[in-house]
Amino acid sequence: MKLDSTIAAVVTGGASGLGEATARHLASFGVKVTLLDLNAERGNRVAGEIGGFFHLCDVTSDESVDAALAAARATHGVERILVNCAGIVAGQRTVSKDRETGALKAHDLGAFTKVLGINLIGSYRMIAKCSVAMAGLEPITPDGGRGVIVNTSSVAAEDGQIGQAAYSASKGGILALTLPVARDLSGHGIRVVSILPGIFHTPMFDQISEEYRKTLAAAVPFPQRLGNPAEYAALVETICRNDMLNGTGIRLDGAIRMAPK
Numbered sequence: 001m002k003l004d005s006t007i008a009a010v011v012t013g014g015a016s017g018l019g020e021a022t023a024r025h026l027a028s029f030g031v032k033v034t035l036l037d038l039n040a041e042r043g044n045r046v047a048g049e050i051g052g053f054f055h056l057c058d059v060t061s062d063e064s065v066d067a068a069l070a071a072a073r074a075t076h077g078v079e080r081i082l083v084n085c086a087g088i089v090a091g092q093r094t095v096s097k098d099r100e101t102g103a104l105k106a107h108d109l110g111a112f113t114k115v116l117g118i119n120l121i122g123s124y125r126m127i128a129k130c131s132v133a134m135a136g137l138e139p140i141t142p143d144g145g146r147g148v149i150v151n152t153s154s155v156a157a158e159d160g161q162i163g164q165a166a167y168s169a170s171k172g173g174i175l176a177l178t179l180p181v182a183r184d185l186s187g188h189g190i191r192v193v194s195i196l197p198g199i200f201h202t203p204m205f206d207q208i209s210e211e212y213r214k215t216l217a218a219a220v221p222f223p224q225r226l227g228n229p230a231e232y233a234a235l236v237e238t239i240c241r242n243d244m245l246n247g248t249g250i251r252l253d254g255a256i257r258m259a260p261k
Helices: 017-027 040-050 062-076 109-135 165-188 203-207 210-218 229-241
Strands: 008-012 032-037 053-056 081-084 095-097 104-106 147-152 190-197 248-252
Touching: 008 017, 008 062, 008 109, 017 032, 017 040, 017 081, 017 229, 032 040, 032 062, 040 053, 053 062, 062 109, 081 109, 109 147, 109 165, 109 190, 147 165, 147 229, 165 190, 165 248, 190 229, 229 248
Parallel strands: 008 032, 008 081, 032 053, 081 147, 147 190, 190 248
Antiparallel strands: 095 104
16 A cells, blocks of 8 residues: 555544654655544644544444544545554553452453453444445555554563553454454455554653663563654564555554563
8 A cells, every 4th residue: 555645544542652653754744644542632733644534432432432433434525544542551460459448359251351341342442433434445455455454452462561450451352353354344445453562662761760760671682672653563564555455453662571560
């Protein structure tokens, strides 16, 4: 797929982190980018800086997603690219001690469900709704390609740490659905690839100490640092441009394999 002003893209979680970097990178080639996020202030600012469009969107809501996609399509046309970056991180052991009473307690199922609802089901909601629209477009590649979907899994899908049951399950689900959805959509010329980022310097890392960031960076074999969101965005570009990338997950992690904790 060529990246230029004839292409429309939708990026969830586009107001910050990996999503923001992706939105900026795609826009640098002239792609018409719509950012979907719950952070309207930052989303509108980023969209203004890149000549894109922002719409408030809750990926757990059919109504919110439908409204956001309708507005995006009215502005830029039907998307050829979907990048799913919206997600949350939560940590809780399957069995832990209550801090006040010392009694054993099980993982809060409401919290577990929330993580899956945003990370996994939210991603699939976007996939389903965008692929229907993409399937109605005319092919734009010699092989009959109509569009590409890039999902954000995580190395936690394969190296889940202590306390990451919910997060790992959500990201493992994204990795697991990559091949069957790619097969589902193959007849429509829509490719599906998932990226498994390792430890990347996103806004969540701004809340931890510099010393701890250095400890995390030292755990990466090479290069021995946190990943840059621009490197994630560059891989999204490669996936879009290379039509043979389909139905797979790609680790982007500096060769790290996460320890139990």
